Amino acid sequence: MAALMQMLMEELVEEILLRLPPEDIASLLRASLVCKIWQRILSGRSFRRRYSEFHQKPPMLGFICNVFSVNHGYIARFVPTAPSSLSHANRPGWRAVNAHHGLVLLNRMPRHYSPRDNEFMVWDPMIGEQWELPKLPLDSVPSYKKPSVWNMSMLCAAGTTCNNLRCHPGGPFLVVFVGFNFNHSKMFTCVYSSQAGTWNHLNSFDRTVPLAPSVLAGNALYLSFPNTSYVEVLKYNTDTHGIDREHDGPDRDARWEQSRVIELETLLPAADDRCLTSTDMIMLGFTEGANVIYLRRNSTLFTFDLKSNLATKVYEAREIYNAVPYMAFYTPALGVASTSQ
Amino acid sequence: MAAPESGDGNNGAARMVTLISSDNTRFEVEAAAASLSQTLQLTILDGGGGGGDGIPLPNVDSATLSKVLEYCIKHAPAAANGGAPNATAVDRAELERFDNEFVNIDQSVLYSLIMAAHNLEIEGLQSLVAKKVADMIKGKSPMEIRRTLGFPDPTPEEQAEMNAHMLEYGWAYE
Numbered sequence: 001m002a003a004l005m006q007m008l009m010e011e012l013v014e015e016i017l018l019r020l021p022p023e024d025i026a027s028l029l030r031a032s033l034v035c036k037i038w039q040r041i042l043s044g045r046s047f048r049r050r051y052s053e054f055h056q057k058p059p060m061l062g063f064i065c066n067v068f069s070v071n072h073g074y075i076a077r078f079v080p081t082a083p084s085s086l087s088h089a090n091r092p093g094w095r096a097v098n099a100h101h102g103l104v105l106l107n108r109m110p111r112h113y114s115p116r117d118n119e120f121m122v123w124d125p126m127i128g129e130q131w132e133l134p135k136l137p138l139d140s141v142p143s144y145k146k147p148s149v150w151n152m153s154m155l156c157a158a159g160t161t162c163n164n165l166r167c168h169p170g171g172p173f174l175v176v177f178v179g180f181n182f183n184h185s186k187m188f189t190c191v192y193s194s195q196a197g198t199w200n201h202l203n204s205f206d207r208t209v210p211l212a213p214s215v216l217a218g219n220a221l222y223l224s225f226p227n228t229s230y231v232e233v234l235k236y237n238t239d240t241h242g243i244d245r246e247h248d249g250p251d252r253d254a255r256w257e258q259s260r261v262i263e264l265e266t267l268l269p270a271a272d273d274r275c276l277t278s279t280d281m282i283m284l285g286f287t288e289g290a291n292v293i294y295l296r297r298n299s300t301l302f303t304f305d306l307k308s309n310l311a312t313k314v315y316e317a318r319e320i321y322n323a324v325p326y327m328a329f330y331t332p333a334l335g336v337a338s339t340s341q
Numbered sequence: 342m343a344a345p346e347s348g349d350g351n352n353g354a355a356r357m358v359t360l361i362s363s364d365n366t367r368f369e370v371e372a373a374a375a376s377l378s379q380t381l382q383l384t385i386l387d388g389g390g391g392g393g394d395g396i397p398l399p400n401v402d403s404a405t406l407s408k409v410l411e412y413c414i415k416h417a418p419a420a421a422n423g424g425a426p427n428a429t430a431v432d433r434a435e436l437e438r439f440d441n442e443f444v445n446i447d448q449s450v451l452y453s454l455i456m457a458a459h460n461l462e463i464e465g466l467q468s469l470v471a472k473k474v475a476d477m478i479k480g481k482s483p484m485e486i487r488r489t490l491g492f493p494d495p496t497p498e499e500q501a502e503m504n505a506h507m508l509e510y511g512w513a514y515e
């Protein structure tokens with residue numbers, strides 16, 4: 001047979017490869033070995049960008065499980081939900097705070113001490129790279145006024161049009177720190193830019209501690225406060241590179257409403273553990289827009305689809321204390337990897 | 342069939358255009374269907390293709406063109422509705438059934454179709470064929486993909502690279 005398909009112009013080969021499903025990263029990897037041209041297309045930056053634009057929602061590739069064992073201390077461990085080379089990716093001495101678009105924010109967990117609120121690292125398990133952040137500029141704050149609870153999120157620094165960090169692998173990112181001090185009703189914000197390599201000025205203002213969890217939508221973090229209808233929106237300002245507080249007062253239209261109640265006990269597979277109580281069940285997180293929540297019951301991780309009411313067991317390990325869902329686009333970069341080594 | 346809004350000056354009857362394949366076969370088709378092609382749409386808007394003139398398509402043979410037009414005629418009513426926002430679920434299911442069957446064809450025809458769709462800028466058809474080929478690739482090893490798509494046997498160098506890859510990325514081949 002004439003090798004017609006081999007004669008297809010690269011533009012059309014790209015159209016075909018774009019349509020490989022993002023959750024099937026093995027197929028993408030195998031396709032990159034078909035010939036040099038396919039390999040070049042798949043490992044190219046423009047393909048990576050087009051691929052994430054085409055599929056829009058990055059697929060769930062796994063969890064970063066936070067594990068503690070007496071022998072090894074704290075470990076952030078990647079647990080894939082699909083076949084992947086990352087099954088043994090570990091970061092001992094760290095725990096995952098959250099993950100956005102393929103990057104994981106880690107907090108240092110020394111073996112015999114409490115977590116270091118100051119020490120953070122951003123990890124890209126797909127390419128095995130990590131970036132340690134400088135310490136938060138909290139020196140000027142007296143210790144009794146320092147934030148006692150905090151939350152961090154990551155944004156893409158490429159601009160407001162981009163909400164996908166993976167289209168700029170190893171590229172610029174921002175880390176937004178929001179901290180609170182219970183006793184002094186103070187809120188702190190600070191932004192780290194990977195381009196500048198520094199944290200910007202620490203802002204503090206009066207605010208009680210909000211209800212957890214906060215919701216990140218685009219470049220904005222939504223916080224709601226206990227016993228009020230107050231919602232505060234913290235938005236990253238791409239011009240000033242600081243944080244704008246958009247709503248500074250009660251928002252009459254914004255409030256949480258209960259949409260439904262789910263009887264998980266009857267929907268999850270029967271537990272083989274002894275003595276199960278409702279306190280053994282913990283919600284770990286959810287995927288924006290995908291109607292999937294993540295649960296831990298005792299030592300087992302589940303995904304739960306809110307549309308189909310289907311629970312799927314993902315992973316079981318006695319030492320898990322929480323986990324962060326990991327979603328990312330993966331495009332094979334065989335040629336790229338070998339030139340950067 | 343919906344009344345064609347572009348049937349200018351033809352007393353309500355659907356405006357027809359003539360397309361001429363590379364092997365000189367003439368196809369008479371409704372302008373609305375031919376206009377699924379961005380390239381043809383421009384010519385037709387300029388008033389071309391009517392009467393005895395016909396639009397020559399030197400890159401598309403008659404077998405491919407008849408297949409392309411089969412697709413265009415089927416999709417023209419939905420396209421006229423601007424992506425068919427008011428199409429019923431039955432209509433959409435019927436189109437989907439048609440599409441699935443339409444690409445269930447020999448690979449050489451798929452190749453000619455995607456080339457024609459590209460030349461004539463028929464986005465839906467190009468996307469449909471690309472998806473079909475992607476489905477043919479899915480789940481296969483590099484060697485199986487090469488065989489499926491009729492690539493020649495790999496050079497010793499390519500073969501060695503594939504073998505090394507299988508060793509390194511065993512998980513992707515399970």
